[in-house]
Structures are given as structure tokens and as C-alpha cells.
Amino acid sequence: MRKLLIPVVIVLIGVLFSSLYVVEEGTRGIVLRFNKIIGLSDPGLHFKIPGVDNVKVIDAKIQTTDSSNNSGREQKFITREKKDLIVDYYVQWKIVDFDRYYETVAGGNSVENLLLARLNGRLRAEIGKLDIKDIINDTNADTKSRNSLMVRVKDALNGTQQSTANIKDVPVEDLVAVAETDPESITSMLAFGVEVIDVRIKQINFPPEVSESIYARMSAEREVVARDQRFQGIREAEETRADATLAATKILSEAEKQARTIQGEGDANAAKLYADAFNKDREFFSFIRSLKAYEKSFKETDVMVISPDSEFFRYMKLNVNSAESNKK
Structure with a gap:
């Protein structure tokens, strides 16, 4: 009896453990019976029928x-003014209908690919209605802005409750076929059991060929600004030099004027002194002046042709006559 009890206990323990399963926090368990959904398990410990x-x-x-999940290809969009843009974005989503979601993925479909296809289609339609300046604008109040564009895209992806309720009666494969053939269709992602939480544009770039032309134009504009700044600097430098030259000329003129005034006053004082001395002893003054004239006139290499009877030699003659008188 004991020999039979032990295998029975072991079998029961095996059945018990095989009938237990745990759903971790942040996940949900879809219970399938013969590949048909019979229930949804919340996080915690649950039981199932082993083997069934x-x-x-x-x-x-x-x-x-992320948009990089698009097979690594850049997503180009055309604005209303026919300008190409490369938009880098991401979308946040969650599963709200696990049965519908499982039906979608069980058929070999990728919800992420469907979501990106729908998102690209809606973005292309919305960006085509706006200019580049509207897309760059990130205000919330303006309907023509990047933020309002993302809200419209999110609402379009989720659709309305009424349209979602009606579309749930359509087989998943038919909805997938419509979404793949017409990315801009009104098919709501809720029809696949997914709700879009948020859509965000991370970066907006121009294609390389457009970027090069834009950079060239920006470089030319900066060159014009730099040239204007250089010309402005040259003009201000010339004006500064002209002002400095004018100020220096005024200073030199004033200094020369003062020097001439001082020199004139000195000459006048000297003339007055000479005149006073001349008035006191005119003969002595004439004699001194003649001596200075002799000193400046007679040099070692100078030759003077003057008549001996000239008035210039008057005091020299007197000196000669006085010397002869002294000899006698």
C-alpha cells in the first residue's frame, strides 16, 4: 500500500505544480484552451488545467x-510648400484589449509595424498641411504648430469609441490588410487592442542635398554680414584716425601758437633790453654789435669782398689807429 501511495503523491504534486502559474507585475496572462482564448489573468498566482x-x-x-524601427530607413515627409523633411519621432503605446492584441499577433502580424505604418501615413497627411515654420513652431495655443500636429496624429490613430466599437466586429486579418495597403486609412489602433499614449517629434532635419544648399545660403548670408561688419570696422577706424589726426593737429597748432607767442614776447623783451641799452650808451652798443658781426662774419674759409672804406670796418679802423698811436 505504501509503495502505491508514494507514486500517487508524486503524481498529485506534479499535477498541482503543473496546474499553477504566476503572472508577474506589469504583465497579463492570456489563457488559451485548445488555442481559443478563455480568460485573462491579472498579476498573481493562478490555476489552469494541465495539458489542456x-x-x-x-x-x-x-x-x-522609435522611428528607427522602420528598417533603419529615413522617413521623408513633404510640407505644404513642397519642402522635403526628415522627421525623427517616437510613439508610446499600451495594450488595452489583450484578446484583440493576441488575435493580431497570433496571426503573424507585428503591431509595431502596423502602428508605424499608420503613424507614418498620418504624419505625412498632417505635415503636408503645414509649412516648415509651422512645424518648427512648438506652441500649444496655435493650431498650426508641432504640438497640435502631434495631438491630431494621436487622436487619429486612436479614432473614436463609436468607430472602434463597430470595427471590432471586422476580422483582424481584414483590418490588417486595409492598414497595410492604405496607411492613411481611418483604421483605429484600438481595433488591434492598442491605444496610443503619446506621439513626439524628436528631431527635424533636411535631406543632405537640401542641407548643403541651406548651409551654402547661410554661409553666404553670414559672409555678407561679416563683410558689412568689416566695412563698419574700417569706417569707424578711419573716423577714429581722422578724429585723432584732427585733435593732434589742433594740439600742435595750439602749441605752435603758444610757442610763437612766447617767442614773440621773448624777442620783444630782448629788443626792449637792447633798446634800453642802446639808449644808455649808443656808441658802446654799436661797438658790441660790430664785434659780434665780426665774430660771425670772419671764418677760416670765408672770403669777403668789401671796400676798406665801408662803414662795416669803422670800429676795426679805430682799433688799428689806436694800435699805431700806441707804437709811436
């Missing part, structure tokens, strides 16, 4: 999909 029921665990947290 199967549980698929699905991530229930908010997920983020």
Missing part, C-alpha cells in the same frame, strides 16, 4: 517605439 490550458504572458506596460 496554455498561458501566454504579454507585457502590459507602456511601450515606446
Whole structure:
């Protein structure tokens, strides 16, 4: 009896453990019976029928999909003014209908690819209505702005509750076919069990060929500004030099004027002194002046042709006559 009890206990323990399963926090468990959905398990410990029921665990947290998931290809969009733009964006979404989501992925479809296809289509339609300056504008109040564009895209991806309720009656494969053939269709992502939480544009660039022309134009504009600044600097430098030259000329003129005034006053004082001395002893003054004239006139290499009877030699003759008188 004991020999039979032990295998039975082991089997029961095995059945018990195989019938238990745990759903971790942040996930949900879809219970399948013969590949048909019979229930949804919240986080915690649950039971199932071993060998009959199967549980698929699905991530229930908010997920983020980046535009780089588009097979690594750049997404080009055309604005209303026919300008090409490369838009880098991301979208946040979560599963709200796990049954519908499982039906979608169970058929071999990728919800992320469907979401990106729909998002690209809506972005292309919305960007085509705006100019570049409107897309760059990030205000919330203006309907022609990047923020309002993202809100419209998110609302378009989610659709209305009425349209979603009606579209849930349509088989998933038919909805997938419509979404793949017409990315700009009004098919709501809620029809695939997914709700879009947020859409954000991270970066807006121009294609390389457009960027080069823009950079060339910007460089030319900066060159014009730089040239104007250089010309402005040259003009201010010339004006500064002219002002400095004018100020220097005024200073030199004033200094020369003062020097001439002082020199004139000195000459006048000297003339007055000479005149006073001359008035006191005119003969002595004439004699001194003659001596200075002799001193300046007679040099070693100078030759003078003057008549001996000239008045210039008057005092010299007197000196000669006085010397002869002294000899006698």
C-alpha cells in the first residue's frame, strides 16, 4: 500500500505544480484552451488545467517605439510648400484589449509595424498641411504648430469609441490588410487592442542635398554680414584716425601758437633790453654789435669782398689807429 501511495503523491504534486502559474507585475496572462482564448489573468498566482490550458504572458506596460524601427530607413515627409523633411519621432503605446492584441499577433502580424505604418501615413497627411515654420513652431495655443500636429496624429490613430466599437466586429486579418495597403486609412489602433499614449517629434532635419544648399545660403548670408561688419570696422577706424589726426593737429597748432607767442614776447623783451641799452650808451652798443658781426662774419674759409672804406670796418679802423698811436 505504501509503495502505491508514494507514486500517487508524486503524481498529485506534479499535477498541482503543473496546474499553477504566476503572472508577474506589469504583465497579463492570456489563457488559451485548445488555442481559443478563455480568460485573462491579472498579476498573481493562478490555476489552469494541465495539458489542456496554455498561458501566454504579454507585457502590459507602456511601450515606446522609435522611428528607427522602420528598417533603419529615413522617413521623408513633404510640407505644404513642397519642402522635403526628415522627421525623427517616437510613439508610446499600451495594450488595452489583450484578446484583440493576441488575435493580431497570433496571426503573424507585428503591431509595431502596423502602428508605424499608420503613424507614418498620418504624419505625412498632417505635415503636408503645414509649412516648415509651422512645424518648427512648438506652441500649444496655435493650431498650426508641432504640438497640435502631434495631438491630431494621436487622436487619429486612436479614432473614436463609436468607430472602434463597430470595427471590432471586422476580422483582424481584414483590418490588417486595409492598414497595410492604405496607411492613411481611418483604421483605429484600438481595433488591434492598442491605444496610443503619446506621439513626439524628436528631431527635424533636411535631406543632405537640401542641407548643403541651406548651409551654402547661410554661409553666404553670414559672409555678407561679416563683410558689412568689416566695412563698419574700417569706417569707424578711419573716423577714429581722422578724429585723432584732427585733435593732434589742433594740439600742435595750439602749441605752435603758444610757442610763437612766447617767442614773440621773448624777442620783444630782448629788443626792449637792447633798446634800453642802446639808449644808455649808443656808441658802446654799436661797438658790441660790430664785434659780434665780426665774430660771425670772419671764418677760416670765408672770403669777403668789401671796400676798406665801408662803414662795416669803422670800429676795426679805430682799433688799428689806436694800435699805431700806441707804437709811436
